[in-house]
Amino acid sequence: MTEIRIDRNLCNGCGQCIEACPFGAIRLDSEDRAEILDNCTFCCSCVDACPQNAIEIEADPVVKTVNLEDYSGIWVFAEHKDGQLRQVVYELLGEARKLAEDHHIPRVTAFLVGSDAKTFAPLLIGYGADRVLSVPLIAEHDGNEEAVCAAAAPIISKYHPEIILIGATAFGRSCAPRLASRLKTGLTADCTALAIDKESGLLRQTRPAFGGNLMATIICPNHRPQMATVRPHVFKPAAFDGKRQGEVLTEEISPLQHLAVRLLKTIKNPEGAINISDAEIIVTAGKGMGGAKNIPLVEELAALLGGAVGSTRPLVDAGIMPYNKQIGQTGKTVGPKIYLACGVSGAIQHLAGMSSAETIIAINNDPDAPIFSIAHYGIVADAPDTVRELIALLK
């Protein structure tokens, strides 16, 4: 069993560990010595923070389940739907290419599971894959977590990739935990930064937690593959190079006889409506837009900019906007190039869902609104009037 111990002779009660603990699991006891409480999760933040080196964690000896040497290369899970690759696939290929080149990793493989998989090979190679490995599925099994896991797991076990990157799309975040559990390896959710440690060669996966208030860097030292889902729009795709050469491989698997989950019907967002998870530009309405009557203004501005409409939670709770437009901790997480917040105050739960946007522009009549603390550009003015004027100026 893992133990955490404080050397009472070394501890001088400075309290730096208490500040460093993200879980509030340390206090000073009656003799002014640090005391670890039951809600400690062994995150080790205190160990690094202690200037006295008085905190020691003794972990159980790690049981190495795999021979780490057997694993090599980076795989990118090439999610696709309706004959199109997800945008995040290009971003992951760009990042995988960079990691591979900086650290002499032998190969970037695009891993395709699905019925029309082969058609994507030239695109995947042009955007950075050295190899395309596809596992064909029958059409009814496309996008089915069970079928995709059943096809992917044996192929991953056969090829031993060191790293697998998966887009943190709705499907990716549903499928990846299932796959990682089947492979009995670690998975880091919704990463916003990746790096490879020069000494250990381990993938350092950084992700927001506590609604974006805390960033955590996570490693997976003794299990393989090292798996991560990666937030869309965080990384840039490489430029397409039609001359790149790559290998194309196909692995056949026998399809599942019975699917426990069966798709009955797909209800798509209305034609022309850009979905906020993919949008490059998002115009978001907050309470400051003055209710349902002014939503058409936000829609018009979004249409002019070629963007999607987002919403804060109060408008969804009031029934003014649908839930699938809600951005924030209890809604969707987005990372567009431009985020235009109209009458959005910037509650911490909202910021959690959009703070990774590239350029944030805020319109709010309160100069002290928290949204301005993360905005790059701002206007302190009445939101509906400003949106109306912007529409006139942009037309």
Add this chain to the structure above:
Amino acid sequence: MMKIIVCTKQVPATNEVKMDPVTNTIIREGVEAICNPFDTYAVEEALRIKEKQGAHITAISMGIPTVAPMLKEVVALGVDEAVLLTDRKFAGADTLATAYTLAKGIGKIGDFDLVICGKQATDGDTAQVGPSLAETLSIPHLTDVGEIKELNSKTIVCRRMTDDGYDELEMDLPCLITVTKEINTPRLPSILGIKKAQKYKVHKFNANICEENDIHIGLSGSPTQVVKTFIPTSAVECQFLKIKALADKLRELSNIEEEGN
């Protein structure tokens, strides 16, 4: 009768999380611990199924002993039994070890038809434990469920949110779903419920539900390790613009967009 398991987690009431402006750390003192908001939708959905067609509901949670009062709160709402998995040996679990431990706890509880989890917990935000638990229990799952359209003794029909809209799917029982806030509006407890819960004793399971020296629990069962935590700093200085300048900026930024593609 249908047997439902609801997974719950105690989290800090995040809307009260404040940053200390001097030390730039999260102020945790006096932060109330609550039931993860998404799990309240999971509990409510189980209660609605119980009211509509009859069901026996067991709530399960893994955590420190002080999580027991949170489980009493869900009993006050109408949940039949509550189980707390609590042992120092469970501490430090990542999502894989958490799913494994929950699966062991559920195994001890017995047969079930449906497991309902919240979409994600508001502290870790991983959304991984639900699907991972389904895999560990060898049952199918659906995430982001916003509506249960049909439920009988053999199958469930759900509507789930996707990146492009919604899917309607049918799934065989036993299975697991994770739910979003779209699914319902949670109720408040009744006086009668609160009185019943006061007398209720939460079942506590320790590491004896696992094999002796089980390496799949706690820190040793966790492939992932947190090596660093830090407070993100925003070095952004907001530049305040006049409306004309803002329109130009928007034109410039969105044009760059078009050329870039």
